[in-house]
Every structure is written in structure tokens, then in C-alpha cells.
Amino acid sequence: xxxxxxxxxxxxxxxxxxxxxxxxxxxxxxxxxxxxxxxxxxxxxxxxxxxxxxxxxxxxxxxxxxxxxxxxxxxxxxxxxxxxxxxxxxxxxxxxxxxxxxxxxxxxxxxxxxxxxxxxxxxxxxxxxxxxxxxxxxxxxxxxxxxxxxxxxxxxxxxxxxxxxxxxxxxxxxxxxxxxxxxxxxxxxxxxxxxxxxxxxxxxxxxxxxxxxxxxxxxxxxxxxxxxxxxxxxxxxxxxxxxxxxxxxxxxxxxxxxxxxxxxxxxxxxxxxxxxxxxxxxxxxxxxxxxxxxxxxxxxxxxxxxxxxxxxxxxxxxxxxxxxxxxxxxxxxxxxxxxxxxxxxxxxxxxxxxxxxxxxxxxxxxxxxxxxxxxxxxxxxxxxxxxxxxxxxxxxxxxxxxxxxxxxxxxxxxxxxxxxxxxxxxxxxxxxxxxxxxxxxxxxxxxxxxxxxxxxxxxxxxxxxxxxxxxxxxxxxxxxxxxxxxxxxxxxxxxxxxxxxxxxxxxxxxxxxxxxxxxxxxxxxxxxxxxxxxxxxxxxxxxxxxxxxxxxxxxxxxxxxxxxxxxxxxxxxxxxxxxxxxxxxxxxxxxxxxxxxxxxxxxxxxxxxxxxxxxxxxxxxxxxxxxxxxxxxxxxxxxxxxxxxxxxxxxxxxxx
Amino acid sequence: xxxxxxxxxxxxxxxxxxxxxxxxxxxxxxxxxxxxxxxxxxxxxxxxxxxxxxxxxxxxxxxx
Numbered sequence: 155x156x157x158x159x160x161x162x163x164x165x166x167x168x169x170x171x172x173x174x175x176x177x178x179x180x181x182x183x184x185x186x187x188x189x190x191x192x193x194x195x196x197x198x199x200x201x202x203x204x205x206x207x208x209x210x211x212x213x214x215x216x217x218x219x220x221x222x223x224x225x226x227x228x229x230x231x232x233x234x235x236x237x238x239x240x241x242x243x244x245x246x247x248x249x250x251x252x253x254x255x256x257x258x259x260x261x262x263x264x265x266x267x268x269x270x271x272x273x274x275x276x277x278x279x280x281x282x283x284x285x286x287x288x289x290x291x292x293x294x295x296x297x298x299x300x301x302x303x304x305x306x307x308x309x310x311x312x313x314x315x316x317x318x319x320x321x322x323x324x325x326x327x328x329x330x331x332x333x334x335x336x337x338x339x340x341x342x343x344x345x346x347x348x349x350x351x352x353x354x355x356x357x358x359x360x361x362x363x364x365x366x367x368x369x370x371x372x373x374x375x376x377x378x379x380x381x382x383x384x385x386x387x388x389x390x391x392x393x394x395x396x397x398x399x400x401x402x403x404x405x406x407x408x409x410x411x412x413x414x415x416x417x418x419x420x421x422x423x424x425x426x427x428x429x430x431x432x433x434x435x436x437x438x439x440x441x442x443x444x445x446x447x448x449x450x451x452x453x454x455x456x457x458x459x460x461x462x463x464x465x466x467x468x469x470x471x472x473x474x475x476x477x478x479x480x481x482x483x484x485x486x487x488x489x490x491x492x493x494x495x496x497x498x499x500x501x502x503x504x505x506x507x508x509x510x511x512x513x514x515x516x517x518x519x520x521x522x523x524x525x526x527x528x529x530x531x532x533x534x535x536x537x538x539x540x541x542x543x544x545x546x547x548x549x550x551x552x553x554x555x556x557x558x559x560x561x562x563x564x565x566x567x568x569x570x571x572x573x574x575x576x577x578x579x580x581x582x583x584x585x586x587x588x589x590x591x592x593x594x595x596x597x598x599x600x601x602x603x604x605x606x607x608x609x610x611x612x613x614x615x616x617x618x619x620x621x622x623x624x625x626x627x628x629x630x631x632x633x634x635x636x637x638x639x640x641x642x643x644x645x646x647x648x649x650x651x652x653x654x655x656x657x658x659x660x661x662x663x664x665x666x667x668x669x670x671x672x673x674x675x676x677x678x679x680x681x682x683x684x685x686x687x688x689x690x691x692x693x694x695x696x697x698x699x700x701x702x703x704x705x706x707x708x709x710x711x712x713x714x715x716x717x718x719x720x721x722x723x724x725x726x727x728x729x730x731x732x733x734x735x736x737x738x739x740x741x742x743x744x745x746x747x748x749x750x751x752x753x754x755x756x757x758x759x760x761x762x763x764x765x766x767x768x769x770x771x772x773x774x775x776x777x778x779x780x781x782x783x784x785x786x787x788x789x790x791x792x793x794x795x796x797x798x799x800x801x802x803x804x805x806x807x808x809x810x
Numbered sequence: 811x812x813x814x815x816x817x818x819x820x821x822x823x824x825x826x827x828x829x830x831x832x833x834x835x836x837x838x839x840x841x842x843x844x845x846x847x848x849x850x851x852x853x854x855x856x857x858x859x860x861x862x863x864x865x866x867x868x869x870x871x872x873x874x
Contacts, residue, residue, distance in 0.1 A: 252870055262863055341869030360865035555871065643834035660872055740871040742864045755874060
């Protein structure tokens with residue numbers, strides 16, 4: 155459906171809704187709620203509504219507005235939610251991609267936070283004792299909208315908005331979401347014990363696979379490998395032993411770990427289990443938490459999955475909330491809950507450790523936890539304990555990444571059998587999110603503004619593009635080797651003295667600038683011409699197999715962003731046509747044999763493309779003053795409702 | 811073999827503050843501790859490592 159048709163349809167939905175009466179510079183409300191459904195695609199919502207589904211989203215649209223919303227360049231979650239947080243464009247808050255690079259050594263780095271080592275360490279015997287502990291820094295700049303609310307005494311709860319780890323200093327109730335690491339400092343490393351020899355030999359780096367030696371008494375002795383012990387010289391990882399007593403006859407097992415006993419039947423996913431990883435015996439330890447998943451409990455096939463080690467909200471090893479007590483309050487009232495960046499283990503499905511059904515089981519547990527905490531927070535909101543509530547759900551995004559190929563017969567990774575069995579799941583996730591809204595609509599007084607937004611829509615990811623190979627073919631990237639029969643890392647093989655451009659990140663392309671990059675050669679005087687040439691070549695790029703356009707827009711950053719943190723931006727942000735995306739190896743600086751190839755992976759849907767191809771969703775119970783709002787308009791709109799004029803830090807405009 | 815190192819006046823004054831603050835017994839002890847710390851950091855691979863970075867980033871799911 156074209157945008158014009160979409161607007162026509164939403165116009166019919168909203169025809170009967172009145173405009174709310176808004177005064178000037180006075181608070182328009184005392185309370186407001188915003189739901190963030192990551193990845194909710196407006197077209198899919200429209201299609202489902204037209205089929206008679208999603209009654210609550212339909213009702214909200216009829217009460218006020220349902221429209222497409224402009225996402226950020228690029229439409230990646232940390233970038234788009236950064237725009238929501240600050241009411242501005244990426245140039246203001248300095249996050250342009252999941253992956254940035256260190257210009258001095260070209261190394262890909264995580265964009266949203268940085269971990270600093272302890273500054274002063276004293277060595278005593280075999281221990282290194284930090285006198286001043288290390289810390290984690292939030293790289294997202296700019297003032298958050300909830301800080302403006304705080305200045306007016308408006309109490310807000312911000313649940314897991316992406317791009318807020320560690321949470322920025324605040325007296326509001328905030329808890330971090332996307333960007334939060336596991337306790338090893340990574341973003342999710344799982345462990346698998348298996349009796350399948352082939353699986354045991356498989357490289358599932360950085361995840362861990364061990365052979366499951368089950369003795370004659372049907373006991374498996376294993377270890378949970380935790381963080382590296384930086385307190386010990388030449389520190390190794392800290393390991394906690396466990397025993398699994400297996401009952402093959404009943405397809406069950408009992409896992410004993412640190413005095414806790416967990417009983418699981420085959421295909422059961424456990425509750426959270428807190429684990430203490432000792433650093434110095436009896437003196438210092440770090441607490442994390444895991445879930446066990448009994449994937450197979452058969453004589454001929456035993457497989458036990460152990461989740462990444464999440465930070466425990468009850469005993470957080472790293473800062474995840476403001477105030478510190480907030481995460482504990484949530485855990486005490488609702489039970490332990492996932493804290494890691496992207497909680498559904500997409501890697502486990504990509505690497506075929508999970509089957510589709512296992513991933514659905516895990517995804518639903520993530521959704522159920524969020525849903526339970528939402529009910530708790532919503533009740534507090536209704537009870538008058540909060541003025542503003544933002545609540546984030548991740549399940550639609552992660553589900554659509556992994557389930558796209560179940561329903562798309564044109565996808566190279568389409569699986570007919572799984573499609574027939576599990577093809578219902580994406581629509582089911584939309585229905586689940588609709589139910590959350592239903593609970594809000596049922597209980598909330600009519601005069602309280604309700605907004606439902608996503609950060610981007612969704613599309614297929616059929617073809618992987620290697621930007622470094624494109625730059626190599628076009629003569630912008632030179633290598634010190636002629637052998638590219640295997641993938642090569644530009645970090646190892648680029649001839650930087652003759653390289654003008656390189657690619658790192660999911661949409662980023664950089665010039666090798668003199669004075670900025672470690673071995674840069676491009677001068678300021680030639681910069682613009684090179685940028686325009688690369689842009690033209692990218693937009694002329696065709697898929698060699700199909701002749702399709704690959705890139706619909708190559709955005710030159712300096713033409714599109716504020717200047718505050720433009721220095722961190724890629725020089726060009728590549729906006730792909732639906733169906734294409736940067737290949738994963740290209741994103742971390744590798745060069746493949748071909749520019750375009752099939753994506754043969756369950757990670758089969760994506761949104762890291764041209765924002766015009768994957769607009770976000772906006773729904774509200776009030777009319778707005780724009781046909782197509784922008785992500786950066788939401789924060790000014792929230793402030794306007796509470797009687798706060800548009801701050802100078804925000805480029806967006808209030809929608810009311 | 812012990813070696814002598816020349817410090818500027820400013821650096822020496824800062825060193826004295828650090829010695830007082832953290833209770834080092836001497837300038838030598840402080841310097842040796844700092845060197846040990848840096849050496850440990852390099853040896854333990856805390857310096858950016860492409861493979862480690864890639865492994866961390868792969869947990870995001872976007873990179874397989």
C-alpha cells in the first residue's frame with residue numbers, strides 16, 4: 155500500500171474524532187502515558203486493523219490519530235530513541251549507529267556506552283585492588299525530556315528506553331534497556347551443553363559450547379563461566395560449578411547450583427536463578443542471574459542451554475536504574491526480570507541452538523515479564539504516584555527480525571515447514587501488544603493523553619551488502635593483499651596510506667580524513683567532491699543478480715545533522731532499499747568476495763535501511779497538527795502537554 | 811639495575827599529592843605500582859582488541 159492510500163485509510167478511521175481544546179503555555183494535562191512498541195510497523199498495523207484485528211489500536215486511532223512517523227537517519231533503535239529522548243536529531247546527541255569506530259585505529263566500537271578501567275590499582279599478593287573503581291559512561295549526549303519534567307516537579311517513570319545505559323543522572327524513576335551489557339561486559343553470551351558431536355564441534359563464538367559428559371549415574375557436572383576476575387593478576391574468568399541430575403525416563407532434570415535446586419522438564423525454560431561469582435573468597439563477589447532451558451532430555455540427545463548472565467536487578471553489579479533502589483523495587487514487587495540489552499536470544503536461533511519454537515518460548519517469557527511490570531507501573535500511575543509514564547516493549551522488534559522468513563516466500567531463507575507451523579507468531583505478537591493498550595484504554599480517564607509510538611517499521615532482509623567490497627571495487631579502499639578469496643579484515647589488511655574511504659557500522663561509511671583518522675590521507679579541500687562521488691555511485695549501485703536498486707538514498711551527514719556532535723558521525727549514512735542491508739561482516743570492517751549476496755539466516759527482517767522505506771508508527775487519542783510527525787516531535791509534545799515551552803535544545807516541534 | 815628518572819616540578823608536586831592521598835610509602839613504590847598496573851593492563855588485553863570488540867558487538871544480534 156502506498157503512503158497516499160495509507161493516509162486515506164487512516165483518515166477514514168479518524169473522521170469522527172474531535173480536536174482537543176488546548177490552551178497556550180498552560181499545562182494541558184496533569185498526567186500522560188506513552189507506550190513504546192519497538193519496531194511496530196504502521197503498514198502491518200493497518201493491514202491487521204482492516205482484517206478486523208487489533209481492536210484497541212483501532213479504537214485509539216478512532217479517538218485521535220494514526221499515522222506514519224518519520225524515523226531518524228538511520229532508522230536504528232538507539233538512534234531513533236535518542237531522538238525521542240532529546241527531541242532532536244542525532245547531531246545533538248552523537249549516536250549514529252549501533253557501531254561507531256575509533257578514528258585513531260579504525261576499530262569498531264559500541265556507540266552507546268564506554269567502560270573505563272579502574273584508575274588506581276594496588277597490587278597485594280596475587281590481587282589487584284582498585285582504589286578508584288572503573289566506571290561506565292553513557293555516550294548519548296543532550297538533555298533528556300524527563301529532566302525538563304523534573305525541573306517542574308513532574309514525576310516520571312521511564313521504563314527501558316533504549317540508549318540510556320548507564321542511566322543518565324536523574325531523580326526520576328528510570329531503568330536502562332537496550333545498551334545494557336551482561337555481567338561479562340558483552341551483549342549476551344550463552345552457553346550450551348550438548349551430546350551432539352557435530353554441534354559440539356561447531357564454532358558458535360562468542361558463545362560457549364561444551365560436550366555434556368553424563369556419567370553412569372546420569373549426572374552432568376558443568377560450570378557457569380562468569381566475568382573475568384580483574385582483582386586477580388592475570389585474571390581468569392570466574393566459574394561456578396553446577397550439577398544436573400538427569401532422569402531420561404521422565405525427560406526431566408534437577409540442576410543444583412550454589413544450594414539452589416531447579417527442576418526442569420524437557421522444553422521448559424526456568425525462572426531466573428541468581429548466581430554469585432566470587433572474586434576474592436568471602437570478601438568480594440559479583441551477582442548475576444541466568445535461566446536454564448532444557449532443550450532436549452533424551453538418552454540419544456541431551457542439550458542444556460544457559461542464558462547470558464544478566465545483571466540482577468535485585469543486586470545490580472553495574473548501575474541500571476535511578477535511583478539505585480528502583481530496579482530492586484521492581485524485582486521485589488514483580489520478581490527478577492531480564493536486564494540485558496536485547497533480551498530475546500536471537501543469536502541462539504541464528505546459530506540453530508534454538509529451534510523456532512524454543513525462540514518463541516523465550517520471546518514470550520520476555521514479553522510476559524515486561525507485561526507484568528507494565529501492570530505494576532500502570533497501577534502506580536493510576537493511583538496518582540506518577541504523573542508521566544513511558545513504557546517500552548522489545549518483543550515486536552526482535553520477533554520481526556527473526557520471524558520474517560516464516561511468512562515471506564520470496565525470502566532466500568524461507569522455510570515452508572516452519573512457516574506453516576509458526577507463521578502465526580508475528581501477528582500474535584501484534585495482538586499481544588494490542589492487549590496491553592486495551593488494559594490502558596479500559597482503565598484510564600478519557601482526558602489523559604495516550605500516545606503509542608514505534609521507532610521504525612520493518613522490512614525483509616534478503617540481501618547482504620558488503621560496503622567495503624563496494625569501496626574496494628570503486629578504488630576508494632586499497633588492501634595490502636591481493637587475496638580476497640576469503641573475507642579479510644580491513645583492520646589488518648587495509649593500505650591506509652592509499653585508502654580514501656572505508657565502512658564500519660550498519661549504515662556508516664567514513665572518509666579516511668587526514669588529521670582525524672590515524673593514517674588519514676583525504677584533505678579538507680577534496681572531501682566534498684569525494685563524498686558526492688561516492689554518494690552518486692552508491693545510488694547507482696545495482697544488484698548484479700537482479701538489477702534492482704540497492705541504495706535509495708546515501709545521506710551526506712553534514713547536510714542532515716546538527717553540528718554539536720557531527721564529529722562522531724559517519725561521513726555518509728547509507729539508506730538501503732527494502733530487502734537490502736549492510737552484511738554483518740562489513741559492519742565490523744571486513745571485506746567479502748562479493749558486494750551483494752543472499753542472507754541465509756533466521757535474522758531475516760530488518761530496518762537499518764533508508765528511513766523513508768521503514769516509517770515508524772504514531773497513534774494517539776488526540777489530533778495532531780502535522781500529517782507526518784517526526785520522532786523528534788514527541789519530546790516537545792510531551793513537554794507542551796505539561797505546559798513547558800519548546801526548549802532551545804530541541805529541534806522537534808510540539809504536535810499539539 | 812635501578813635507574814634514576816627526572817621529574818618536572820609540577821609532576822613531582824602531583825606525585826606527592828598522590829602519595830599522600832593513597833598512602834604510598836615512597837615515590838618509588840607509587841611509580842612501581844603504576845608501571846605494574848599499566849603492564850598488567852597491556853598484558854591482560856584491556857587495550858582495544860578487534861576480536862574482542864567483534865565478539866561483544868555480535869551479542870547485539872545484528873552481527874552474526
